[in-house]
Amino acid sequence: MAIQDEAGSLRERKRRRTRSALIDAAAELFARKGYDETTVAEIAAAAEIGTRTFFSYFASKEEILFPDSADRVRATLEAIEARGPGEGPVEVLLRAVREISEADADMVSPMAAVRTRLMRTVPAVQGRALLIQQAAQRDIARQLRDAFPGELDAVRAGALVGAMTGAVGGALQALLEDPETAGELAADPQRLRGRLRSATRAALEPWSGRPG
The missing domain is CATH 1.10.357.10 (Tetracycline Repressor, domain 2)
Structure with missing residues (x-):
């Protein structure tokens, strides 16, 4: 049980870090390039994840704002x-x-x-x-x-x-x-x-x- 709890905690911390990285990447890109000019693929790449993974955290660019x-x-x-x-x-x-x-x-x-x-x-x-x-x-x-x-x-x-x-x-x-x-x-x-x-x-x- 302790091992399972630790694994769950590690997964949750990783999810929080990935989510935070996405938000930070989006903020930087929106500020530098503009909202309309920034793509989901660019946000995902800046956060070092795939585009499909982006959509497991946020449904759209609007939502990440x-x-x-x-x-x-x-x-x-x-x-x-x-x-x-x-x-x-x-x-x-x-x-x-x-x-x-x-x-x-x-x-x-x-x-x-x-x-x-x-x-x-x-x-x-x-x-x-x-x-x-x-x-x-x-x-x-x-x-x-x-x-x-x-x-x-x-x-x-x-x-x-x-x-x-x-x-x-x-x-x-x-x-x-x-x-x-x-x-x-x-x-x-x-x-x-x-x-x-x-x-x-x-x-x-x-x-x-x-x-x-």
């Missing part, structure tokens, strides 16, 4: 489910942002900087980003409303989650497009995470009062 979006939604839903007795909706969402920003390297990664730029310039990426955001907001708002039925209706829950995702997205865009903070990305990602959390807190705190 958003490698951890589903994990962020899942983590937010889990944070809502694990709410403490004294936590209101705003406190739960701020805790989720804090926990995700600490654990999720993709939020302040080189791929995040590339993704931010491509979302402004490539229609296919813009469309994919909008679909991901809308689905995430819908699922999170539904869970938040169900968690606080006496305080939130569907409209207020949707607006609150929209404020959160808008704050995170807007802050990340401003941080990653600023030449000064671009240097921080490599030098001090923890400071960048702190600025992201501070901006999100400023956007959500006005929602912390009782509904009118």
Whole structure:
């Protein structure tokens, strides 16, 4: 059993390394060549794997641009489910942002900087980003409303989650497009995470009062 567990652990570590290599290769190629000009075959070759293997990790070039979006939604839903007795909706969402920003390297990664730029310039990426955001907001708002039925209706829950995702997205865009903070990305990602959390807190705190 121990040998089987070790073999499984080795396989999982290899998969994580290969996945990370693919994401890093894609970020570098997208930044250097452009999104439309980069092929899946080139990404796979840069990561030293075959093209068929690429598709066992990602379904498309678009998907590799958003490698951890589903994990962020899942983590937010889990944070809502694990709410403490004294936590209101705003406190739960701020805790989720804090926990995700600490654990999720993709939020302040080189791929995040590339993704931010491509979302402004490539229609296919813009469309994919909008679909991901809308689905995430819908699922999170539904869970938040169900968690606080006496305080939130569907409209207020949707607006609150929209404020959160808008704050995170807007802050990340401003941080990653600023030449000064671009240097921080490599030098001090923890400071960048702190600025992201501070901006999100400023956007959500006005929602912390009782509904009118």
